[in-house]
Amino acid sequence: MYTLLSGLYKYVFQKDEYCILILGLDNAGKTTFLEQSKTRLSKNYRGVSLAKITTTVGLNIGTVDVGKARLMFWDLGGQEELQSLWDKYYAECHGVIYVIDSTDEERLSESKRAFEKMVTSEALDGVPILVLANKQDVEPCLSIPDIKTAFGDCASKIGRRDCLTQACSALTGQGVREGIEWMVKCVVRNLRRPPRQRDIT
Numbered sequence: 001m002y003t004l005l006s007g008l009y010k011y012v013f014q015k016d017e018y019c020i021l022i023l024g025l026d027n028a029g030k031t032t033f034l035e036q037s038k039t040r041l042s043k044n045y046r047g048v049s050l051a052k053i054t055t056t057v058g059l060n061i062g063t064v065d066v067g068k069a070r071l072m073f074w075d076l077g078g079q080e081e082l083q084s085l086w087d088k089y090y091a092e093c094h095g096v097i098y099v100i101d102s103t104d105e106e107r108l109s110e111s112k113r114a115f116e117k118m119v120t121s122e123a124l125d126g127v128p129i130l131v132l133a134n135k136q137d138v139e140p141c142l143s144i145p146d147i148k149t150a151f152g153d154c155a156s157k158i159g160r161r162d163c164l165t166q167a168c169s170a171l172t173g174q175g176v177r178e179g180i181e182w183m184v185k186c187v188v189r190n191l192r193r194p195p196r197q198r199d200i201t
Contacts, residue, residue, distance in 0.1 A: 015065060015068055015069060015070035016068060016069055016070065016188070017069075017070045017071075017072060018069060018070070018071055018072065018094040018095065018184075018187045018188075019071075019072045019074065019092050019093045019094055019095075020071050020072065020073050020074070020093065020094065020095045020096070020097060020183060020187075021073075021074050021076065021086070021089055021090075021093045021095070021096045021097070022034060022073055022074065022075040022076065022096075022097045022099065023076055023078070023086060023096060023097070023098050023099070023114075023118060024078050024098055024099035024100060024101075024111065024114070025078040025100075025101065025107060025110060025111050025114060026055050026056070026077065026078040026079045027055060027078075027101060027104075028078060028099040028100060028101040028104075028111070028134060029099055029101060029134040029135060029170040029171070030056065030075050030076075030078065030099045031053050031056050031060055031075055032050055032053050032170035032171060033075075033097070033099060033132065033134065033168070033170035033176065034060060034062045034073050034075045035050060035053065035062075036050070036170050036171075036173050036176050037062065037064050037073070037176055037180055038062050038063075038064055040173055040176055040177055041064045041065070041066060041177065041180065042063075042064055042065070050170075050171060055077070055079070056075060056076070056077045056078070058077055058082075059074060059075065059076055059077070060073075060074075060075035061073065061074060061075070062075070064180065066180060066181065066184045067184065069184045069187070069188060071180070071183070071184065073097075074089055074093070076089065078114075083114055083117075086118060087118075087121055087123065090121055090123035090124050090127075091123050093124070093127060094127065094128075094187045094190070095127055095128045095129070095130070095183050095186060095187045096118070096124065096127055096128070096129045096130070097129075097130045097132060097179070097183065098115055098118070098129060098130070098131050098132065099132045099134050099168075099170075100131065100132065100133055100134060100147060101134055101135055102133040102134060102135050102136060102141040102142040102143075102146075102147060103135045103138045103140070103141045103142075105142060108142070108147075108150050109150075112150060112151055112154065115131075115151065115154060116154055116157060119154060119157050119158060119159075120157050125159060125160075125161075126159070126160055126161050126190065127161060127190075128161055128162035128163065128183065128186035128187060128190065129158070129161060129162070129163045129164075130163075130164055130166065130179050130182060130183050131147075131151070131163065131164065131165040131166070132166055132168040132170075132175065132179060133147050133165065133166065133167050133168060134168045134169065134170050135169060135170075135171070136167045136168060136169050136174060136175075137169040137171060137172050137174065144165060144166075144167055147165060148165055151165075162186040162189075162190075164179075164182055166178065166179055166182075
Protein backbone atom coordinates (compact mmCIF):
# COMPACT_ATOMS: atom_id res chain seq x y z
CA MET A 1 0.00 0.00 0.00
CA TYR A 2 2.85 2.38 0.87
CA THR A 3 4.48 1.69 -2.49
CA LEU A 4 1.24 2.49 -4.30
CA LEU A 5 0.75 5.75 -2.39
CA SER A 6 4.42 6.70 -2.85
CA GLY A 7 4.16 6.09 -6.57
CA LEU A 8 0.96 8.13 -6.78
CA TYR A 9 2.54 10.99 -4.84
CA LYS A 10 5.53 11.05 -7.16
CA TYR A 11 3.26 10.93 -10.23
CA VAL A 12 1.22 13.90 -9.01
CA PHE A 13 3.95 16.08 -7.52
CA GLN A 14 7.24 15.12 -9.12
CA LYS A 15 8.55 17.54 -11.74
CA ASP A 16 10.27 16.62 -14.98
CA GLU A 17 13.69 18.29 -14.90
CA TYR A 18 15.29 20.04 -17.85
CA CYS A 19 18.67 21.74 -18.05
CA ILE A 20 18.71 25.09 -19.88
CA LEU A 21 21.94 26.90 -20.74
CA ILE A 22 21.99 30.71 -20.72
CA LEU A 23 24.70 31.84 -23.13
CA GLY A 24 25.86 35.07 -24.74
CA LEU A 25 28.65 37.61 -24.50
CA ASP A 26 29.63 39.19 -21.19
CA ASN A 27 27.36 42.09 -20.18
CA ALA A 28 24.54 40.88 -22.43
CA GLY A 29 22.27 40.55 -19.39
CA LYS A 30 22.31 36.78 -18.80
CA THR A 31 22.49 36.89 -15.01
CA THR A 32 19.88 39.66 -14.84
CA PHE A 33 17.60 37.46 -16.97
CA LEU A 34 18.17 34.53 -14.60
CA GLU A 35 17.40 36.63 -11.52
CA GLN A 36 14.31 38.13 -13.15
CA SER A 37 13.13 34.61 -14.06
CA LYS A 38 13.50 33.38 -10.49
CA THR A 39 11.81 36.48 -9.10
CA ARG A 40 8.81 36.24 -11.45
CA LEU A 41 8.31 32.49 -11.49
CA SER A 42 9.43 31.25 -8.06
CA LYS A 43 7.15 31.75 -5.09
CA ASN A 44 8.73 33.38 -2.06
CA TYR A 45 12.00 34.04 -3.89
CA ARG A 46 13.63 37.25 -2.75
CA GLY A 47 15.95 38.18 -5.56
CA VAL A 48 19.15 40.11 -5.35
CA SER A 49 19.13 43.74 -6.39
CA LEU A 50 19.46 43.80 -10.17
CA ALA A 51 21.59 46.93 -9.87
CA LYS A 52 24.21 44.96 -7.93
CA ILE A 53 24.68 42.19 -10.51
CA THR A 54 28.21 42.04 -11.89
CA THR A 55 29.86 40.15 -14.74
CA THR A 56 29.71 36.39 -14.26
CA VAL A 57 33.06 34.66 -13.93
CA GLY A 58 32.30 30.97 -14.10
CA LEU A 59 28.77 29.75 -13.51
CA ASN A 60 25.49 30.81 -11.90
CA ILE A 61 22.81 28.20 -11.24
CA GLY A 62 19.09 28.72 -10.69
CA THR A 63 15.92 26.63 -10.66
CA VAL A 64 12.42 27.62 -11.77
CA ASP A 65 9.25 25.52 -11.76
CA VAL A 66 6.77 26.04 -14.60
CA GLY A 67 3.79 23.71 -14.35
CA LYS A 68 5.10 20.14 -14.20
CA ALA A 69 8.50 21.18 -15.56
CA ARG A 70 11.50 22.14 -13.45
CA LEU A 71 14.06 24.20 -15.34
CA MET A 72 17.62 24.11 -14.06
CA PHE A 73 19.38 27.14 -15.52
CA TRP A 74 23.14 27.23 -16.01
CA ASP A 75 24.24 30.81 -16.65
CA LEU A 76 27.75 30.63 -18.11
CA GLY A 77 30.28 33.47 -18.27
CA GLY A 78 30.48 35.09 -21.70
CA GLN A 79 34.00 36.47 -21.75
CA GLU A 80 36.01 35.24 -24.74
CA GLU A 81 38.29 33.11 -22.60
CA LEU A 82 35.28 31.43 -20.95
CA GLN A 83 33.40 30.67 -24.18
CA SER A 84 35.76 27.74 -24.78
CA LEU A 85 34.12 26.08 -21.75
CA TRP A 86 30.57 26.29 -23.08
CA ASP A 87 30.74 23.03 -25.00
CA LYS A 88 31.53 21.12 -21.81
CA TYR A 89 27.87 21.64 -20.84
CA TYR A 90 26.18 20.93 -24.18
CA ALA A 91 25.65 17.19 -23.76
CA GLU A 92 23.59 17.71 -20.60
CA CYS A 93 21.29 20.48 -21.81
CA HIS A 94 17.75 20.35 -23.18
CA GLY A 95 17.58 23.95 -24.40
CA VAL A 96 19.65 27.11 -24.92
CA ILE A 97 18.74 30.72 -24.21
CA TYR A 98 21.13 32.95 -26.15
CA VAL A 99 21.13 36.56 -24.92
CA ILE A 100 22.15 39.47 -27.16
CA ASP A 101 22.79 43.02 -25.96
CA SER A 102 20.71 44.90 -28.52
CA THR A 103 22.25 48.22 -27.46
CA ASP A 104 25.79 47.11 -28.37
CA GLU A 105 25.96 47.22 -32.15
CA GLU A 106 29.77 47.25 -32.08
CA ARG A 107 29.89 43.75 -30.58
CA LEU A 108 27.05 42.28 -32.64
CA SER A 109 29.44 40.54 -35.04
CA GLU A 110 31.32 39.09 -32.05
CA SER A 111 28.04 37.81 -30.65
CA LYS A 112 27.17 36.30 -34.01
CA ARG A 113 30.49 34.43 -34.15
CA ALA A 114 29.90 32.96 -30.70
CA PHE A 115 26.34 32.01 -31.72
CA GLU A 116 27.54 30.33 -34.92
CA LYS A 117 30.17 28.30 -33.08
CA MET A 118 27.59 27.23 -30.53
CA VAL A 119 24.80 26.38 -32.97
CA THR A 120 27.02 24.21 -35.18
CA SER A 121 28.02 21.91 -32.33
CA GLU A 122 26.78 18.35 -32.95
CA ALA A 123 26.12 18.01 -29.22
CA LEU A 124 23.32 20.60 -29.56
CA ASP A 125 21.68 19.03 -32.61
CA GLY A 126 17.91 19.37 -32.25
CA VAL A 127 18.10 21.40 -29.03
CA PRO A 128 15.67 24.37 -29.07
CA ILE A 129 17.22 27.84 -29.00
CA LEU A 130 15.59 31.02 -27.71
CA VAL A 131 17.42 34.13 -28.95
CA LEU A 132 16.67 37.06 -26.66
CA ALA A 133 17.23 40.58 -27.97
CA ASN A 134 17.83 42.04 -24.52
CA LYS A 135 17.75 45.66 -23.32
CA GLN A 136 14.84 46.61 -25.57
CA ASP A 137 13.88 49.17 -22.90
CA VAL A 138 16.98 51.25 -23.76
CA GLU A 139 17.07 53.74 -26.62
CA PRO A 140 18.64 53.47 -29.08
CA CYS A 141 18.69 49.71 -29.52
CA LEU A 142 18.68 47.30 -32.42
CA SER A 143 15.22 46.09 -33.37
CA ILE A 144 14.25 42.45 -33.82
CA PRO A 145 14.37 42.84 -37.64
CA ASP A 146 17.87 44.35 -37.30
CA ILE A 147 19.11 41.37 -35.31
CA LYS A 148 17.41 38.83 -37.58
CA THR A 149 19.11 40.47 -40.56
CA ALA A 150 22.52 40.45 -38.86
CA PHE A 151 22.13 36.77 -37.92
CA GLY A 152 20.34 35.84 -41.16
CA ASP A 153 23.07 33.65 -42.63
CA CYS A 154 23.00 31.52 -39.46
CA ALA A 155 19.55 30.22 -40.45
CA SER A 156 20.92 27.32 -42.50
CA LYS A 157 23.07 26.23 -39.55
CA ILE A 158 20.20 26.05 -37.09
CA GLY A 159 19.16 22.69 -38.51
CA ARG A 160 16.15 20.70 -37.31
CA ARG A 161 15.22 22.48 -34.14
CA ASP A 162 12.84 25.04 -32.71
CA CYS A 163 14.27 28.56 -32.73
CA LEU A 164 12.64 31.85 -31.75
CA THR A 165 14.00 35.40 -31.71
CA GLN A 166 12.20 37.53 -29.13
CA ALA A 167 12.38 41.04 -27.69
CA CYS A 168 13.30 41.17 -24.03
CA SER A 169 14.24 43.45 -21.19
CA ALA A 170 15.75 41.43 -18.37
CA LEU A 171 15.74 44.58 -16.24
CA THR A 172 12.01 45.31 -16.51
CA GLY A 173 10.89 41.72 -17.08
CA GLN A 174 9.51 42.29 -20.58
CA GLY A 175 9.44 38.99 -22.48
CA VAL A 176 10.91 36.93 -19.62
CA ARG A 177 7.86 34.82 -18.78
CA GLU A 178 6.86 34.44 -22.43
CA GLY A 179 10.34 33.24 -23.37
CA ILE A 180 10.50 30.67 -20.60
CA GLU A 181 7.00 29.36 -21.36
CA TRP A 182 8.02 28.93 -25.01
CA MET A 183 11.13 27.04 -23.94
CA VAL A 184 9.13 24.73 -21.66
CA LYS A 185 6.73 23.92 -24.49
CA CYS A 186 9.65 23.07 -26.80
CA VAL A 187 11.67 20.90 -24.41
CA VAL A 188 8.61 18.92 -23.34
CA ARG A 189 7.55 18.39 -26.95
CA ASN A 190 11.08 17.35 -27.96
CA LEU A 191 10.87 14.36 -25.64
CA ARG A 192 7.65 13.24 -27.32
CA ARG A 193 8.49 13.65 -31.00
CA PRO A 194 11.31 14.84 -33.27
CA PRO A 195 11.70 18.66 -33.38
CA ARG A 196 10.59 20.59 -36.42
CA GLN A 197 12.63 23.06 -38.44
CA ARG A 198 12.45 26.66 -37.28
CA ASP A 199 13.98 29.58 -39.10
CA ILE A 200 15.67 32.42 -37.21
CA THR A 201 14.30 34.82 -39.81
